[in-house]
Amino acid sequence: MIQVENLTKYYSDFCAVDNITLEIKKGEILGLLGPNGAGKTTILRMLTGFFKPTSGTIDVEQNSILTDSLNIKKMIGYLPESAPLYHNMLVYDYLEYVAKVKGVEKEKRMDRLRELSDLCGLSGIMHKSIEELSKGLKQRVGLAHAMMTDPEILILDEPTSGLDPNQIAEIRKIIRRIGRRKTIVFSTHILSEAEATCDRIVILNRGRVVADDTTANLTKGAYRGACIRLSLCSAEEKEVTSLLKEIDPELKIVTLGSDDSGAVSFDIKSSSSKDFRKDIYLKIRETDWIILEMSRESHTLEKIFQELTMEN
Amino acid sequence: MRQIMNIAVKEFKDYFISPIAYIVISLFLVVTGWFFFSTFFIFDSADMRRFFSLLPLIFSFVIPAVTMRLFSEEMNIGSYETLLTMPVSFVDIAVGKFAAALIFTACMLLPTVSYPISIAFVGDMDLGPVLGGYIGAILLGGAYCAVGILASSLTRNQIVAFILGAAICFTLTIIDKLLFFVPGPLAGIVGFLGSDTHFASIAKGVVDSRDLIYFVSVMVLGLFGTNLVMKEKN
Numbered sequence: 001m002i003q004v005e006n007l008t009k010y011y012s013d014f015c016a017v018d019n020i021t022l023e024i025k026k027g028e029i030l031g032l033l034g035p036n037g038a039g040k041t042t043i044l045r046m047l048t049g050f051f052k053p054t055s056g057t058i059d060v061e062q063n064s065i066l067t068d069s070l071n072i073k074k075m076i077g078y079l080p081e082s083a084p085l086y087h088n089m090l091v092y093d094y095l096e097y098v099a100k101v102k103g104v105e106k107e108k109r110m111d112r113l114r115e116l117s118d119l120c121g122l123s124g125i126m127h128k129s130i131e132e133l134s135k136g137l138k139q140r141v142g143l144a145h146a147m148m149t150d151p152e153i154l155i156l157d158e159p160t161s162g163l164d165p166n167q168i169a170e171i172r173k174i175i176r177r178i179g180r181r182k183t184i185v186f187s188t189h190i191l192s193e194a195e196a197t198c199d200r201i202v203i204l205n206r207g208r209v210v211a212d213d214t215t216a217n218l219t220k221g222a223y224r225g226a227c228i229r230l231s232l233c234s235a236e237e238k239e240v241t242s243l244l245k246e247i248d249p250e251l252k253i254v255t256l257g258s259d260d261s262g263a264v265s266f267d268i269k270s271s272s273s274k275d276f277r278k279d280i281y282l283k284i285r286e287t288d289w290i291i292l293e294m295s296r297e298s299h300t301l302e303k304i305f306q307e308l309t310m311e312n
Numbered sequence: 313m314r315q316i317m318n319i320a321v322k323e324f325k326d327y328f329i330s331p332i333a334y335i336v337i338s339l340f341l342v343v344t345g346w347f348f349f350s351t352f353f354i355f356d357s358a359d360m361r362r363f364f365s366l367l368p369l370i371f372s373f374v375i376p377a378v379t380m381r382l383f384s385e386e387m388n389i390g391s392y393e394t395l396l397t398m399p400v401s402f403v404d405i406a407v408g409k410f411a412a413a414l415i416f417t418a419c420m421l422l423p424t425v426s427y428p429i430s431i432a433f434v435g436d437m438d439l440g441p442v443l444g445g446y447i448g449a450i451l452l453g454g455a456y457c458a459v460g461i462l463a464s465s466l467t468r469n470q471i472v473a474f475i476l477g478a479a480i481c482f483t484l485t486i487i488d489k490l491l492f493f494v495p496g497p498l499a500g501i502v503g504f505l506g507s508d509t510h511f512a513s514i515a516k517g518v519v520d521s522r523d524l525i526y527f528v529s530v531m532v533l534g535l536f537g538t539n540l541v542m543k544e545k546n
Contacts, residue, residue, distance in 0.1 A: 045393070048397040049396070049397060050393055050396050050397050050546065051546060052546050070399050070401060073397060073398060073399040074399045076397070078394075078397045080390065080393045080394060080397075082390070084389050084390030084391045084392075084393060084394055085391060085394065086326075086389075086391055087389060088326065088329050088330055089326075089329070093325075097318070097322050098398070100318045101315060101318050101319070101398050101399070101400060102398060102399060103399065145394065
């Protein structure tokens with residue numbers, strides 16, 4: 001649906017986006033992830049036609065952003081970062097103006113405004129001035145703006161930044177609700193958000209793509225070198241070590257010590273991505289030790305993100 | 313065309329949402345009304361000539377105040393981004409905002425129509441120069457609006473936009489009074505750039521194509537420049 005090729009953007013001599021190639025498929029929810037200044041917003045602004053790329057091309061369903069940007073703008077709904085709206089207008093007046101400019105026919109305008117007000121939860125604030133609204137409400141008005149013509153593609157720039165946890169949950173719910181039928185590209189620096197809502201994650205750093213995979217694959221790879229934490233009651237440290245070595249002599253077992261109740265804790269590490277929890281359980285079942293805790297710690301997306309984007 | 317209308321209507325309504333419109337209109341009426349009527353009975357002639365001769369100078373400060381927010385405010389609060397990502401072209405935006413400012417200028421002039429009406433009661437008035445004066449005032453207002461919009465598109469600071477716009481408009485107003493500083497061969501060209509003489513000749517009731525071309529070209533140049541600035545920012 002969206003084809004980005006060798007996209008580069010320079011701000012005078014600072015390179016904000018460096019030769020990026022991406023393909024976004026229809027119906028996909030793509031998360032752009034990266035630290036501040038990684039080029040997320042710049043990429044989104046180029047996708048929406050607000051900035052022209054220094055070089056490279058963007059095609060949306062065979063429309064080039066350089067020559068048919070008006071067509072592309074009709075296909076895209078865009079929510080800029082922190083939803084900049086006209087402060088002096090009433091919510092209703094603003095949305096009506098947007099409906100006019102986006103070409104919603106006069107007869108359908110009222111119905112569309114009603115639908116959007118239900119979808120984004122605006123029914124109580126239609127008569128209020130935009131400058132009176134809280135940040136979360138403004139964001140919802142911005143979402144209504146973006147979805148005015150029911151566009152095929154939604155581009156959201158940090159839709160949840162600066163909101164409180166309840167508002168974040170609400171906005172995410174709305175995004176997921178629309179996301180069933182639409183292509184959504186959104187940027188965020190909150191990893192759990194990307195993990196929870198995206199099908200595919202692209203991690204950016206200094207204007208380059210450092211990872212591009214489905215959310216499932218990214219987190220699967222995270223289990224390589226994972227560590228199993230084990231706590232046992234009424235067990236002897238040495239016996240445990242020798243018993244576990246029977247499973248795989250390569251396992252690295254570190255004793256973490258015992259606590260007052262006599263429970264001993266271990267960290268078990270393996271270099272392969274195999275999950276040893278089942279084998280460990282079966283081995284321990286042969287004995288009369290009691291398992292208090294057994295858990296596998298994975299590298300979270302957070303770790304991957306840090307590894308990919310940390311300097312040096 | 314439809315988009316130009318949409319933008320123009322929105323911008324025009326915006327003027328009247330905030331108190332700016334009312335302040336600017338009242339200020340304009342007080343200043344022109346005072347300067348015109350304070351000496352009106354001394355000169356004892358039933359015409360509007362001295363009202364129109366005031367306009368270039370007053371417009372060169374009032375109109376930049378009207379246009380200063382059109383782009384600067386949008387760029388400052390960031391709504392410029394929302395505007396540009398809607399299906400509108402640069403030309404739609406520039407012309408739409410220009411139209412709103414021009415209609416606002418016309419609204420500002422509208423109450424002054426009461427002057428010729430009341431003068432017609434007290435003396436014999438020639439209607440030609442009055443009509444010409446209003447046509448000229450709209451053309452002059454249009455030209456200054458285009459200049460003001462260009463100034464506004466250059467900066468996100470409304471005060472800078474105002475000063476820049478007023479400086480250009482003021483220069484256009486007084487340039488033909490500075491001709492004695494200009495070497496002979498250039499005087500004709502520089503003189504042609506001044507808005508005052510073009511306006512004065514229309515306000516006499518003579519609508520000459522040279523004056524029309526002058527005002528229309530200032531408008532087109534201003535809007536074209538705005539268009540270029542928007543493209544450059546993009």
